[in-house]
Amino acid sequence: MTAEADGKTQGGKARAPRGDKAGAARGEKEGAARGGKAGAQPGGAARARRFRDETRTGLVRRARRMNRVLAETYPDAHCELDFGTPFQLLVATVLSAQTTDKRVNLTTPALFAKYPTPEDLAAADPEDVETLLKPTGFFRAKTKSVMGLSVALRDRFGGEVPGRLEDLVTLPGVGRKTANVVLGNAFDVPGITVDTHFGRLVNRFGWTAEDDPVKVEKEIGEMFPRKDWTMLSHRLIWHGRRICHARRPACGACPLAKDCPSYGTGPVDAEAAGKLVKPGPFS
Structure with a gap:
């Protein structure tokens, strides 16, 4: 069953992720500060309603649209660990x-x-x-x-090194995250790598309200074609390292601003946000 079809069977409404209410409240406040013109900029009451009333189908479309923007932003995204085997x-x-x-x-x-x-x-x-x-x-x-x-x-x-997740996770010190990194980058087997950056961003984006990495992996995996999983992981990790930081995300420099319910968590002024961008590389 596709994610879009699944949304219809659930009555068309997506569960409200944890980040949405905070993002909506910030949006309303920012809209008022700009003179109350909702929708003129990322913010305002219209923006708040958009995320609050988002359907499952709308969520999946937004998530895939954000992934396309990330693909344009980070065309060279890859694993930043050096390896030969x-x-x-x-x-x-x-x-x-x-x-x-x-x-x-x-x-x-x-x-x-x-x-x-x-x-x-x-x-x-x-x-x-x-x-x-x-x-x-x-x-x-x-x-x-x-x-x-x-x-x-x-x-x-x-x-x-075995090329199956069920074998890799039997090795000492190897969990699903490590196994998916190895599968996706050494064997070209699609996998979602739920590291600190990935988990933080999918919550901020309102893609999921889950904290458990296994549940996050399952929920996000249902929203994207399997062939996209590895590159989606790279793009989110790159974005988390460069722009969407844990403490002060560079919201005013973020290419995903219009689609992010957490816009405003960090400075929205372009100049202030630009100073927070870390261009990398991190390898």
Whole structure:
């Protein structure tokens, strides 16, 4: 069943996502500040009603329209972790927890030069691996995970990274997020990567009210064709890193402003917002 058809079976009304009321209230306030002309700019009472009364079909159309804008904005969006093999991407993704891709990319060359295969890393001296991984933070836990998954790859998968989600999530330190990163970028198997940026943006956009990553993955997956999942993930992550920041999003510089119910969370003045934009790259 398509998302549009699903909307009809539910009476045509979408569940009001958590961000909508706050965004609507901000819209009304901004409209009044501009002289009460609702709809003249992103804001105002008309804007508030638009998101409050949005149907499921309208939500899906808006989400897909926003994805098209993101595709135009970030034509080069890609995974910002450096890797040459599925094994390298798997390890790099595990290491990226609680740190930046840039830090991981500075750390992995020495790790992979010394331990290029699962067999090599599985037989490594843990203290040596800890020393190499220390810059990434939580290095003892990460050492345990990357060595553990290397042992599992050696003993259960013939030293090869499996290309199925149900196999990947059995590896130490590997959850659905990591598995989808590996599947989408190393095997071209579509997957939705619900990281911090992705989860924040889909809530701000009013695409979902869910917080649980698995539920978010399911809800968003139902709104987009499967073939779009991997690139959708990249675009949202890029947008979250560059414009839609956690604390002060650059709303006045955002190409999605007219379709975002949370417009106004950050400064709407173009000059002030422009100073918040982080052009990247983050790799």
